[in-house]
Amino acid sequence: MEQISTEDFQIIDNCLMIRLPEEVDHHRAGYICENADRLLMRDEVRNIVFDFENTRFMDSSGIGIIMGRYRKIECFGGRVYAIHADRQIRRIFLISGLNKIVEVLE
Amino acid sequence: MMQKGKEEKKSFTCHGGMQMTAGQGYQNEMEITFDAISDNEAFARVAVAAFVTHLNPTLEELSDIKTAVSEAVTNAIIHGYENIHGYSRSDGGRPADEIIHEGKVTIHCVLDKDLLHIDVSDQGIGMEDIDQAMEPLFTTRPELERSGMGFAFMEAFMDELEVESAPNQGTTIHMTKKIGVGDWIDSEE
Ligand SMILES: Nc1ncnc2c1ncn2[C@@H]1O[C@H](COP(=O)(O)OP(=O)(O)OP(=O)(O)O)[C@@H](O)[C@H]1O
Ligand SMILES: [Mg+2]
Numbered sequence: 001m002e003q004i005s006t007e008d009f010q011i012i013d014n015c016l017m018i019r020l021p022e023e024v025d026h027h028r029a030g031y032i033c034e035n036a037d038r039l040l041m042r043d044e045v046r047n048i049v050f051d052f053e054n055t056r057f058m059d060s061s062g063i064g065i066i067m068g069r070y071r072k073i074e075c076f077g078g079r080v081y082a083i084h085a086d087r088q089i090r091r092i093f094l095i096s097g098l099n100k101i102v103e104v105l106e
Numbered sequence: 107m108m109q110k111g112k113e114e115k116k117s118f119t120c121h122g123g124m125q126m127t128a129g130q131g132y133q134n135e136m137e138i139t140f141d142a143i144s145d146n147e148a149f150a151r152v153a154v155a156a157f158v159t160h161l162n163p164t165l166e167e168l169s170d171i172k173t174a175v176s177e178a179v180t181n182a183i184i185h186g187y188e189n190i191h192g193y194s195r196s197d198g199g200r201p202a203d204e205i206i207h208e209g210k211v212t213i214h215c216v217l218d219k220d221l222l223h224i225d226v227s228d229q230g231i232g233m234e235d236i237d238q239a240m241e242p243l244f245t246t247r248p249e250l251e252r253s254g255m256g257f258a259f260m261e262a263f264m265d266e267l268e269v270e271s272a273p274n275q276g277t278t279i280h281m282t283k284k285i286g287v288g289d290w291i292d293s294e295e
């Protein structure tokens with residue numbers, strides 16, 4: 001099974017970049033949230049970019065991860081972006097209504 | 107009930123040479139039972155996906171099945187048995203005082219021609235109000251960042267969804283999907 005490393009969580013300017021693993025499910029949710037939240041405490045972080053380049057699977061646990069992180073930055077006017085989201089991920093955004101919160105970039 | 111045709115088969119293995127063309131009364135059945143820990147979520151959905159591969163499902167159909175199975179199995183683990191954290195039994199990072207509740211999840215699949223029936227069952231705490239539980243955005247676990255979208259995904263990605271549950275009697279999720287219908291997303295776009 002693929003590993004997630006701390007390099008998958010990087011701060012670039014005022015953005016926290018999170019490179020998501022191949023499979024985003026309940027099993028991996030705890031690890032992703034812990035690492036993201038550790039960095040979200042830093043003052044400079046305003047926005048979050050979720051990178052789905054490696055992601056081939058996501059279920060409702062992914063919705064929880066994104067919603068939960070969004071709640072932590074929305075009060076400071078932060079935004080959430082998704083990059084490299086494939087068709088299935090976009091479909092999940094649509095069904096869950098998450099596309100109203102996440103801006104999907106090409 | 108499933109009809110028992112001549113070409114019925116009941117095992118994991120597919121014998122070579124047999125044509126799996128729909129409409130020939132082909133049947134296949136499998137059942138797996140595993141510990142209710144988050145390690146097994148990936149295994150469970152991949153096992154079901156592998157079970158239908160010889161029907162040449164589209165990538166979308168495979169994704170749909172995997173997501174639906176993942177939702178049902180995760181619910182059994184988190185809600186049914188309250189094994190709420192997403193780590194394995196051996197994970198060093200998990201809090202020392204955390205309890206793993208004993209429990210098993212069973213997936214029973216029947217492939218009847220091109221129709222896939224999936225039952226996911228647990229013997230956990232069950233549900234009092236099934237209709238309420240199935241409403242989009244309803245969750246009893248907001249503190250765990252659950253979004254209440256699990257049933258909505260099962261409904262969206264499968265053709266049929268039926269929930270059987272009662273308090274302390276466990277839960278069984280019945281789902282059905284026709285395989286090989288084609289790439290409806292493409293035709294939509
Ligand atoms: N196997 C189960 N045993 C007991 N209760 C369940 C089971 N499956 C679902 N439930 C109940 O139904 C509710 C809704 O389930 P659903 O999967 O739609 O949302 P969720 O699991 O809370 O959140 P999400 O799936 O989006 O992470 C759950 O919060 C839980 O109370
Ligand atoms: Mg759920």
